[in-house]
Amino acid sequence: MPDSLTLNKITAQRGMSINEATRRVADLGWTPSYVQEAMTFPTDYKIKKTPRDPMKQVLRSYFPMQEEKDNRVYGALDAALRGDMFRNVEPRWVEWMKLFLAIIPFPEISAARSMAMVGRLAPGEELRTGFAMQMVDEFRHSTIQMNLKKWYMENYIDPAGFDITEAAFGKCYASTIGRQFAEGFVTGDAITSANIYLTVVAETAFTNTLFVAMPSEAARNGDYALPTVFLSVQSDESRHIGNGHSLLMSLINDPDNHLLLERDLKYAFWQNHAIVDAAIGTFVEYGTTNRDRNKESYAELWHRWIYEDYYRTYMLPLEKYGIKIHHDDVAAAWDRIVKNHYVHYTAQFFSVGWPVNFWRIEAQTDRDFEWFEHKYPGWYTKFGEYWKWYAKLSHKGETNILFNTDTGYVYPHRCWSCMVPCLIREDFCYDEVDGKTYTYCSETCRWTHKVAFAAEYEGRPTPAMGRFSGRREWESCYDGWDLADAITDLGFVRNDGKTLVPQPHLHFDDSKMWTLDDVRGHTLGSPLMNFRKLSVEEKEKAAAEYRKGFVINALN
């Protein structure tokens, strides 16, 4: 056969160019003249400039490409089972997946729903194809993650917690923050939620820590399934980032939008930081057994992905369009992670609350201590004694750490804005909105609730902006309840009717597992409800006391 003869050359025929194909597809739309398109969700932004689709892809190539990605994912899951992955997987890691995978499918499908909101707002049809593909992508992500979770449930040693996953998601005090994330994508001003909060900040910045950094840690813990699924998910994100940026560019050219853009970038960056760094930081740093000193810590990952990659190359260039970037917030977020121990306080909070979790958390050990001290100098002084207490109190028969007053831990207030507790005590603040007192983890979260989510912003009416609602402080749902009754109500009891789903250890042995009887006799309370009962002076005094923080007592 001549060297030059190939199958492609035999079968090739003249086709349409990509540009021609996307131009024709974009021309499918028209301006209705008989009936105007239905009003969709409102926005206070003005969109005059038609956004362009940077990806230039059509569904004819999209579907086979996605099917091929799926084939690789499902093939890898089969291979993992054949290779007996679970024999070597680290249970410490998989336990945290009960929380992570309970949270993430709802934000994903919310992103699909949000495409309806931006799809109709953006003038022209070119980007609508991009939004349509993102809609189907997000449907992919939500159901592929439900499938991964089912796969863990079927093959991991302890399925309890996976088996109740979506019920647990709706009830758990930790998954609250995931709901804030998801509802933020689809509720309120359509551009604020579906463009700035979702694509410009969450997908462009924070999916890197979610879907790239975290899977690397999974692999270090013998879990090859999570990287397989999530790196495939992340490969779709570049399309979403393109959609978001394109719509942002059509907004940013109109100076009338700048005030709102500045508001939304501030709100979205800070809340993404507060939520994602709390959760993913904890999974990466405390869910791992790998203590390789050469690997990057979460703080180092954050610096690479959020500071260098996002802030310096994406956010800063926006200034040339005349909008103010909140450099101080980026610096403050960085300080919270490296100086104020945000991730470590979050892990501490999650572990204090283990009886109302639906996954297991084991104690950190000496090996972990060394790594933390190496990566976060001063960590041992601050947190070493606490984890020793945690190990001691993980044994059945001890008073559970949530109610054990010997430790010195003070249960935190909940932030009404990001819904993570007010863990950096010195930053705690409170304010009144519509005559009611609320507590916040930081000044920016106070601003988010009181100033950003309001009917006007800096004198400009913002009728489309959403409002915080619901029973946002989880603790108030069980104020005055006995701990055992609350756990029963949550449904976090195993199928023998008495053993708790959560355990403060990794013993897969009935004799060591805590039951309802082991936690009965302690009454839950709402910090906010108690705080609201105080007089003005008492509130200020209590806040000052709270800001002083607490000291963990030495374990004798």
Added chain:
Amino acid sequence: MSVTETQTIQKSGAAGSAKFAGSDSRKYNYFEPKGRKASHYEDMTVDVQPDPERYLLQDWIINFADGTPTYDKTWTALKSSNWHQFRAIDQEWERTHYQRQSTIVGMISNVIENGRRSGAPGRFDRAWVKVLTDHLGAYKHAEFGLGTATMQAQRYGYTQMINNAILTNSSYKLRFSQDLTLYLGELALDIEGFDQEAGKQHWLEDPVWQGTRQAIETVMGTSDFLEQYFVTNIVFEPLVGELFRSGFIMQMAAAQNDFMTPAVVSAAEGDYERNLANAVELFHLLVLDETHGEHNRKLLISWMNKHGALALLAAHQLQPIWSQPRVKAAQFTDVLDLAKNRARAIAAEIGFDVRATLDQ
């Protein structure tokens, strides 16, 4: 040994390596399956969109400015005693969706590639080529309109099952509108003088298409998302969509030397069977609802009256197209009768009467 070194090392993290409370609980246990066992589709779908009436302890935590929560039952005038009862008949989740869409793309690509390679477009009857440019070219916009209307509608449903069924409906419609667009573009490579602009011009200006455009724009302009879903699958598809695709293109094409177009268009017929099954299941459940069934039945009849009249007007306006091919292989009156019978059969399956609309 220090206090922090007391954890037992578990030898294996694999299922079955230890027995303890809950170690055998390997099924999602928070919803009632439709059948004896939960299907994989149900496991992937049910309860992912939460509901304060089920497990959402803290209620929706962000509202729109007027107090409307993230999801609200008032976004449709239809009522249900249990919105969570519905399961999509086609049981689609991401993997099956991509497999099916990709198979269709492959089928269409093969037909077009092989047809073009054999020189088939050059043998199309000249009058038929004009039908393709003007009318198949116009019809692609109708499909796009339904795709965007359902893309909009998938935000509003009260459960994940409803919204995902509408989402896949949208995905199928948008793919098919692009299938037609690219197919016509490829024919233009092989047929000299093939006018790719003609379709949109006919869609916007030709009186033959104005009834269809009005019907589609009315779907796009409807603010009730289940009205959009109903009109798409229960009204427009049988009375106009199938009428044109099956009753005209697929019946006429072979007689005009065209074996390619019917194969391309057949994909939409397959898509519709699945979308129809999902829609019939949903509306049937709503009509059977013990508390709200009668209210729902009356509402569906009123939607049928309003949109059915537009669809019938659109269908009648399309009649001249049946005269344009050189070889007349199908009669408009025959296929319209079939379309009406189809709509009657669908309505009967759901459980409402369409005589007021169709038997005028």
